[in-house]
Amino acid sequence: MRTVAAEYGPEAEEVVAALLSADPLLSTLPTKLPQPGDWADPVLLPQLLVRGGEGALPAETVRHVLTMLALSKAREFYPGLDQVAEECEPRSLTDFGWAVFEQWRLAGMPAQDGWALHALGRLGDDETVRRLTPLLRAWPGEGAHHRAVDDLEVLAGIGSDVALLHLHGVAQRVKFKALKARAQEKIAEVAAGLGLSGDQLSDRLVPDLGLDADGTTVVDYGARTFMVGFDEQLKPYVLDAAGVRRKDLPAPGARDDAELAPAGRKRFAALKKDVRTVAADQIRRLEDAMVTRRSWTAQEFEQFLLGHPLLWHLVRRLVWLAETNGTDTAFRVAEDRTLADVRDEAFTLPAGAAVRIAHPLLLGDGLAAWSELFTDDGIPQPFRQLARPVYTLSDEERAGHRLTRFENGPVLPTTRLLGMERRGWQRGEPQDAGVERWLSRRVGPNRYVVLAPEDGIAVGAHDAYPEQRVETVWLDVRPGDY
Template sequence: MNRYPRRALRLLSAAATGDGEQASLSRMLLPLHVVTHPELTKETLSALPEASAVVVAPLLKLGERDAEAPAEALPALLVAPPWTRKRTGRKARVARDVLGVPQAEVDWKPGEQEAWAATVVAETPWWREHDWSREIQQMQQGTWRGDIRAARLFTTGPEDVVRPLLDAFAPEHVWDTENYLRPVVARHGLHALPMVSRLAARYPATACGLLLPYRSVEVARQMAEWLVRRQSLRPTVLAWLRRHGRAAAALLVPDAVGPAGTPCTHAEQALRQLAAELGAEAVRGIAAACGAEAEEIVADLLAGDPLEAALPARMPSPCTWADPALFLQIRLTGGRGALPADAVRHVTTMLQISKPGDVYPGLATVTEHCDADSLAEFAWALFETWRFHGMQAKDSWALHSLGLLGDDETVRRLAPLVRAWPGENAHHRAVEGLTVLAAIGTDTALSHLHAISQRVPFKALKKRAREKIDEVAEGLGLTTDQLADRLVPGLGLADDGSTVIDYGPRRFTVTFDEQLRPCVHDEFGKLRKALPAPGVKDDPELAPAERKRFAALKKEVRTIASDQLRRLEAAMVTGRSWTTAEFRELLVEHPLLRHLVRRLVWLGDGDGTVTAFRVAEDLTLADVHDGAWTLHVDATVRLAHPLHLGDELEAWADLFADYEILQPFSQLGRPVHAFTDEEATGHRLTRFEGVTVPVGKLLGLTKRGWERGTPEDNGVERWFSRPITRDRHLVIALDEGIAVGMVDEFPDQTLETIWIDAAPGDYWPNHTYPHRLGEIAPVIASEILADLTDITAK
């Protein structure tokens, strides 16, 4: 590269524009080459092909450095961080006796308890009139399973009956947690604290605010943990600390002067935060009430530097490959210049000593004073350089730095790599990538994380991605499906689900068809085959930019479409439901999904009746006779399967045909199957046993909810299965089985035995299977029979 710099520039830039195996390597080498030969690059740029010049031109900024900010313009941490000087040292001490630990109590602000008691949530008439005796009996017996709506029991039932049941209240499904439980807290006070603490620990994002009136050692410990580990909960934690002030400090002191460990570390951080709010003297005075020894320990704690206290016992060696000269500069906010090289190295050190869930607190100063876009680009450059140097495990902090400083563009770059890593024998690295996506935590990041949990060929990675999504959803008090609904981007579309591509003299309206493929209409409403290229009369700057926006939109929608079509079809089969509010907000009024919603038949279940309806062009609702219909505010909505429509099926098919409504997937024309009487009473589906099918057809079922078996001897998957319920699966024993990594090894698979069981596994003829095929719900049974009929058809 140094001997033939022009040739190297030409070859590297050409390779970097492609998708070949050397493209990634070339993209890593090219910035180094441009920085090394900036003048030559400027001279040669005009001679490069257009595609190469587009790649090279932005890299010239690497050589055109912004003015570096003077030391006095930088925060002290970036000039002389604590690891550059001798540590002051603080001997670990434990107080032998802690006096006067406060008892738990509730501290209401004026009028707050009354306001909480008056909190109202929407409820159905059935729920208001419900006889709670069955739930009470189940809670007394410890067998109750229900959702958050049962909180009404504790606000309406006799205190002497319902108060003892608070400990048994552990709803499996929660939403709008604070509104449901505020009246419970207002009525039962300290008696509700154990229940609220459990829910807040499980669903912190939606229930943490319920702990605000409470004061106890356990609540203080939870708040201190969230202060350190849950950045998103920081506003609530700070509100609790400020609200209880001195009382909060008294509750934190026992852990802070106790044995070394996680509670001690968290309490120390919380006391330092309170010292910043109340003053160190005030906190020391509070500690004095716990004993002279506790006062000395807290005084010693507050006298130290919190940034020094967070340093590891042994600092890592400087990272020689992370040369600031090779990266875009980190800019200060407000146009105050860029960080000098030494300050950049200090930022790198902070990233080195940060770990997932244990971030060095000084990074908060970095993100406060530095431009977010430049930090994201810096983190990506670190990551790419780490990849170039072999992705050594000891430097995996470069990957996790993306979770600390990355943005949505980081997500779009990283997600394809995470998908590919398991195929490169890098499953562990892929799992770390999932952690990074969860740490970035934006809607885009969670959307990609959810997509990985649904659509990658690596079973172990899908499982871990599902676990991450479940963690996020649980923290928000949502199911995984409810979270997925909320992650579908609107893509900047107008309220009517369209967008305008503006070329200046010409404008084109883009809508979407039943598969969410873009449809381009000119200014006269005529449908065009594709968006035309900009012409000589079009705006020379606006038109190319708008065409590029359309290309990006088309690519993004293509990814979203496959996921949403699959999710809606699965919802029809499983019977998943939405509340009226969710249906309106997340489906009907969503600018992209409305194009699918209007092409399907739905069921509204309210007031004890079920009515099939569709969403018209103007978003009003209509029944099978095309008459206006109103969805009850307390109804639930689900997608209709042909089995649900009965005698109305033909009328709905005729209506859709008359309006020329094309469906996104087979709904009204979907084949319907059923078990014979003999099959329903048996435990084996013999009509398909002994049939041989191509392995490719069998694997195609994975797109319809079927799952491959666990590899056994010689890496062969001996069965195929489909979940029916949480503890029921239809299982197919295969002969020869699917060889992992070599699916063509056994190109034909015989469906040896088909039965229903509690869990997937191999079939043993001498085993008794008590579950009968008739236990399967009619819709699921129809889908299973349709799938097997399809793959066994000649």
């Protein structure tokens, strides 16, 4: 840099020299340092422990740490925090960051101290993510959309598999449209940065939660060890040293290690919670992939689905198609993760195959044989695949656009309509008096199924029309009011 600057003359050389010699700990300081609020009192916060058991930072030093946090912005942290992280125990920093955030909440979340939320992006961990996500989902309903958006930045800043999983969950399921859209933008930014599609990023966001390749892990109580895992329905189980199966981990006993046993039990509780979240999200995602005919390459299938310690349990309860040169071959995954056809003969997945979940429409005459196999073997499916009802357009429907057979059916709770969002439907834009007049689902390029409830959905007052019929159902090139 200095050599090139010299080629442009003394003035350029002087400017670059000053730039390179600047201390980042000083050059980023504003003229007037921020003053954290009175609520940020070191006496009210847990100690910041020094690595190696060498005590804790004194209160005056903790005040400087708080000032460093106050100097920071979302994902733009004062560089001195790196030195703090080198000196302090990681767990201590995480606990300190959450305590700062909680004190800020107790103080009424003053806007000028919003850094207390941003700080979690630097100090937080997976447990922080689990605590923070419920608040993120609730804040828009409390008139704090901007705070929820800041929360998205925190999740992106933590950046762990669990953080990205929860960020993706918000993008898929949160009920507040603006927040959902912002989360989707954030996911799109991450995907674009990695050169991936949204679906491809979703494959990579499924965490393994620290499990071994077979979906198990060992919990150490010191005097005792237990192997924990998850069955084909992703329900947890525990095996003791003698191989006896238990429903849950036992309470720590007098002979167990006083630190290892409680920590292991706490870890298992968090693991069960995370697996429940993963299972619900991935079942919905796989069902949507079947309906939209999404495909994976053979390598993606083997790496992200078959090779995943949790997802493979779902994968082996479905029928799959391998498309090669325009020809589809149906197969399933056996208990030992090998592939087999409907006659239970070994199947080899071609390297260039496109793999997708078999919709019953695509199985043709083979549907009955596959249904019989899954029934005889007692394989429960994660969602309705082989027994899924299939409808064919009548000549009248094919010539027009109305689907009258689904209109004016039984009276339904409006909450059932709201629940359709979890199935991939989108609520329409609010019209007169803030009423959403339609719901739609994209089923192909420029092709939507749209339905109109007779009263609509009142934004912010869903109980205004607690029950209603579906009045009109039609196909259109875009969603809109009938």
